Amino acid sequence: MQKNDRTLIIIGGKEDRSADKVILGEVARRVGSGKLVVSTVAIPSNPDGLFEQYEKAFRSLGVKHLFKLEINAREEATRDSKVRILDDAQGVFFTGGDQMKISSQIGDTLVYRRVKEIYEAGGVIAGTSAGASVMSETMLVDGGDEESHVIGGSARMAPGLGLIDGVIIDQHFIERGRMGRLIGAVAQNPKNLGVGIDEQTAIVVERGNSFYVLGSGAVYVVDGTGVSYSNIAEEDLKKTLSIYDIKLHMLSQGDRFDLIERRPRQMKGRAAEKLPQKEEEQMAPA
């Protein structure tokens, strides 16, 4: 693998695991004949056979070398036996659950350093739902979706894994009414671009500086550079947000976004032709 191939696949949740599997197919394609490690660190004790669902999906997509990385306590993330599971991996996939579990249990451990090495050497790091949020330097923390529109809703942030800089990710985006909290998070410091990803939808970040959209939903990019007023610094966390002059892009499959220039554009030519068929909503798991 080559440094320039490094890729993040950041998924808004509920990606299809049993029918056309467009998004997981992209993970599998980039892992190729290499080794893929699926980590369930976000969720204890593997409910509903979550790992086995992914195992089945990835095997059907041709992934031959598949391993499970289960971490139920921070201490485990420093053990050699766990770190060795990541040896020679081409890709790491983080399942959903609780993003604070991921960051608090592997942040700054040997496991985390190995994940970062894999990425920087040109590997693919993918994550869905909680596994998506945790990619950024600062992450929105779950809980209180009904409070998305108040100042306190955007105040629930924590340090993430920092695989991508200058971006705040939110997932299950339109489904859980999270526009308010993402706008608020951006207004806290407009150096961060807000990226809200719908379910069954992903962004594929190439070389850390641009992404394209994959899947059936939309991706909302919130750019706060031009914001002329916000009440985000007020002390009353229950006050409803008020923020003027946000720039918003609504993107879908076929769109690409330049994270440096902060500009969207349509994909053209071969790159566009290579896009898979759209993931059909009716085929997705509930």
Next chain:
Amino acid sequence: MQKNDRTLIIIGGKEDRSADKVILGEVARRVGSGKLVVSTVAIPSNPDGLFEQYEKAFRSLGVKHLFKLEINAREEATRDSKVRILDDAQGVFFTGGDQMKISSQIGDTLVYRRVKEIYEAGGVIAGTSAGASVMSETMLVDGGDEESHVIGGSARMAPGLGLIDGVIIDQHFIERGRMGRLIGAVAQNPKNLGVGIDEQTAIVVERGNSFYVLGSGAVYVVDGTGVSYSNIAEEDLKKTLSIYDIKLHMLSQGDRFDLIERRPRQMKGRAAEKLPQKEEEQMAPA
């Protein structure tokens, strides 16, 4: 009443009817000692004693002259007996239900003309949910919230009552994930400003040219003037929307918006001091 007092109170749904009643209180305040007509034309056969809920709420707010306007078929809206209910009314309140029922049953009838006369003479016309959407010249039609993000989601439009021009209203906004369809509706013709109103939240439109926000949620204003690209004209209604360079304002109580200049600003001085306490979510009906 004076022509310059004309007011629309456009409510995002689920306004409080039993506790602090901030939004209904504003309707009552503007009706004063005048006559208020509550119309259930949006919903047949008055389910759950809907009219009686409003009657109780408005009476507790000091409205003395309260009448019910029930219309179950278009033919009724041309009857003198129905039109007479509106005689000398200072305000008309449209309940929720189906906006197409309102427009198809009273559009261009004697009842409609009388409502418009009341408004133009300086009255107050209020509506919640379906009763909110129907205020504009072109309205988004209910159904298919799960399709908000596709081109077809914004294609579901119909002619409304036209009490306010140059604006498309959407309601239950963040709760039902409707950002996509409102952005799409604006992209169809950016001459229209999109106004998405959360539940327990209202805009109070004064003289047809500016509004302020009332209630506990947010109001999202979508301005498409600067849109540089959109795929809204594509034929495939199932394609996910893609629209670049939307201007978005997130407003809350304490904000005012100038519909002519398309600019938000904070309310100051006496107007701000006169705002009621925020409607508390925990006190609202389910």
